[in-house]
Amino acid sequence: MTPVMANLLNIVGILVFVVFGAAMLTWVERRVLGIWQDRHGPNRVGPFGTLQIVADMIKLLVKEDWVPDFSDKFIFVIAPTIAMFVVVAAFAVIPMAPGVGIVDLNVGLLFFLAMTSLGVYAVMFGAYASDNKYALIGGIRAAAQMVSYEVFMGLSLMGVVMLAGSFDLRQVVLSQQDGWYIFPQFIGAFIFMMAGIAESHRTPFDLPEAEHELTAGFHTEYSGMKFAMFFIGEYVSVLLTSAMITVLFLGGWLGPDFAPPLFWFLLKTLILVLFMILIRGSLPRPRYDQLMSFGWKCMLPLALANLVVTAALILR
């Protein structure tokens, strides 16, 4: 196989896997939440309800795709595109296994942080363009949340970067052959998990959506495939966060030899996805001033302390 063919296969394969996997996650989440709430979840369409996503897709495609007359139309249309684009683009730097992965940037981690930070534009553009009170409040909350979690999100990863000595995610995985970074960087992993949940707008940090208070928050006015792009974008973001934690803290594809490396990567990612669903099923949502004070007064000092202690131990 020529390198060009291998690259094309990687690109198409990962794109299909990410989008299809995120679509399946909607079914996984509903089934798993159902199990934890002593009910069944969607189990009617196809075996165990696995074709539920097909039914949902048909419904969303056939639905009227309404752009409100009072909206700022260009921004309204471009917002879900951004939401989907940035998370899928961030997957380009995730090394899934030896030979599987689109590109090994030497600033891969920074590329990931940059792309996820751009994700907030989708929310704020969508909220602004909708010209809707609920959407506006959702957008304000998204902005407030962003200024609290982005700071400690980046800082929590610097410990790993110092230990690995590289921003290249493949190097980070390879440097974990002696031991996963979750053990020396437990606090960093915990903080990054929180930031990742906030990043993907999931309960308990789903303040921009908060369906109980704000109908649907920033995507109140969206319908049809535009809504689906926000929705799938959220699940791609969940996958991305889980994949990132796997790569940075859980040794990526490293594992016993009896199974292929890709299996270990996918298994760890799946367990983290299930853990995020468990958190969604258990924990309540804080007010957004509580979230901000938690971010600035607790998480940021913790991340800084983690950074300083790690640096001191390396320099010793």
Next chain:
Amino acid sequence: MKKKTGLFYQMYIWFDYIYSNLVTLWGVLSHTFTRADTVQYPDQQPHLHPRFRGRIVLTKDPDGEERCVACNLCASACPTDCISLQKTEDESGRWYADYFRINFSRCVYCGLCEEACPTYAIQLTPDFEMAEYVRQNMVYEKEHLLINGPGKHPDYSFYAHSGKAVSGRQKGEGVNEAQPVDVRSLMP
């Protein structure tokens, strides 16, 4: 109240936050192995108790005659006025309903008609599968309501106790009945 401060108290608060969240996570996770409460209805029938209040029927007495005497008490007890009937009489003097109509699109299945009925004629049954595509089909006539049995009170027969003369039974021949007093007789 004096506000509690101090490092140890703050540490205790943060420990409590983390601990209570972990307990919650574990509590939810432990439900992985509990059975779902769902009754998957079309595949699995729900258990309906004998006194479940569902579809209304008109029963017959042990002799196979209609119990309903068209007294209108059910219709006047009905809070939604969904029962409509007209009394008539046959040649033997027995009362029955000329027509008996229940509009089930208005019925709230409260069971007050059953409580009001002096002859145990109208009864509610454990059946709720009454959906229709045409609203008019929700109006049940007497032929739809009558069932061929006594329902919940198998031995009860109103005319056996009523003291009313119907064909084959004169006054005083019923259960626990004395002969009527002959007011024209001088005997004590």
